[in-house]
Amino acid sequence: MKALSIQNLTKVYKNGFEALKGISLDVNQGDFFALLGPNGAGKSTTIGIITSLVTKSSGQVKVFDADIDIDSEAAKSYIGLVPQEFNFNGFEQVKHILISQAGYYGMPAHEAEPRADELLLQLGLWEKRHTPSRALSGGMKRRLMIARALVHKPQLLILDEPTAGVDIELRRSMWLFLQAINAQGTTIILTTHYLEEAENLCRNIAIIDKGLIVENTDMKSLLNRLDKETFILDLKSPLPADFTLSGFNLHRLDNTTLEVELKRGEGLNTLFTALSLQGIEVSSMKNKANRLEELFLALVDKSEATL
């Protein structure tokens, strides 16, 4: 079953700006789906239309087969939204925000209370449950938005840049949390500027640019398209002054750091063997850039060139 089906969706704002130029997209139930694109590409407009915050110009959107025009209540009841900007009442207490949101979805207080408590505990907000939301730190506000989106147990969770501005520790813990709820069956659509995040979490991906879908495939196939990768090698001891290694595209960054560009199919083992033969030991290795980042830039540049 499709958790989300979008057909020929367009949006032209009152000022004439064409934010979406007829996009079509399917997200399967249970998927962890990345919707990526540069700023102003149309990601937030797409999410706004799915969640009824933005009125579409034309096209069709179905959420678990419920058409947002024909059966909007059913469509809305499937969705939990974590928006990009904080949008809760700053004067309301954290727990009240969750219970109210559950109530809007028809969940009575005797069900909403324990559900709110469960989420407050899971997301580390229990101690702050009676605090007005404006007094929370940025990271806590992000977690509150996730708790609020989940309080009615949605089948489709949409996260619009949920980790923007949060520290790496919190980001990692949010990844684990999202992976856990995806494993329990919740379909997740994620937009993010951290491409490492999309690469680690998502199985399928669509890239949107200037209102058009420029790529829509599974993450593995997309990453397989990379024809080269660049690695940074940290060496245990300084390189000899006359060091060369034929057959590899190497750059010496400093005496103990090498940059190596490997073509697709070139094994790392060959490189390490060649280095070992020269008595050079590698202490650590990392990608120069995130793999998805390289593809993303290539795809967005390509779409720019064709427009």
Place this chain on the structure above:
Amino acid sequence: MTTKFARHQVAFNTLLSREIRRFIRIWPQTLLPPAITMTLYFIIFGNLIGSKIGEMGGFNYTQYIAPGIIMMSVINNAYSNVASSFFSAKFQNHIEELIVAPVPNYLILAGYVAGGTARGLCVGLIVTLVSLFFTHLSIQHVFITISMVFLSAILFALGGFINAIYARNFDEISIIPTFILTPMTYLGGVFYSISLLPEFWQNVSLLNPILYMVNAFRYGMLGTSDIAVEIAFVIIILCIVSLTSFALYLLNKGTGIRN
């Protein structure tokens, strides 16, 4: 599996209780000022000036103005509660909590209007209790008194909602109360009987809907009125139907709340 009706009922109760919680939380801004202001009205207009005026409509002046003062506080508070609450929800973007949820537009309207009505009635009760320190009040027609105060609160809560839909900043939710609502209230027979006015101004006063509410409410409490109470009910119900239809039209269109 809960029915749609049950879900809607929960959503409505949630919205209403959130609105009530809001005006109780900020009681120094919502419940206290009308009590103080109306106490001053009773002291200055009722006791000090009123003692020189003598009787009006067969009642002492404090007794005569009490229903109008109560109605004035109900109208102002019902209006400003919805105007400020709905505009704040727009301003802080937490109106999005409701838009993304499966809450139909008529329930959003009903929840906010019920919240405004609750505050109007709550303040009306406080001002009634205050008035008892200054005069004796009895209710001549219970149904007319209760239904009139209830309908008036609903009508002005609807007005506040429409104001908040169009408002783009906080100034725009104070313009109408300051420049339209307050003058209409003062000219709506709160402090005088329109029989004191020249005929031309009596006829002009009849165009003011607040005159009908104040007088019908006064009729319910004191048994005296400048207008026919039946006409007051017809006018108020017509106004409520018109404003409800207009507010729903704006919500369905997404005016002020959706891109």
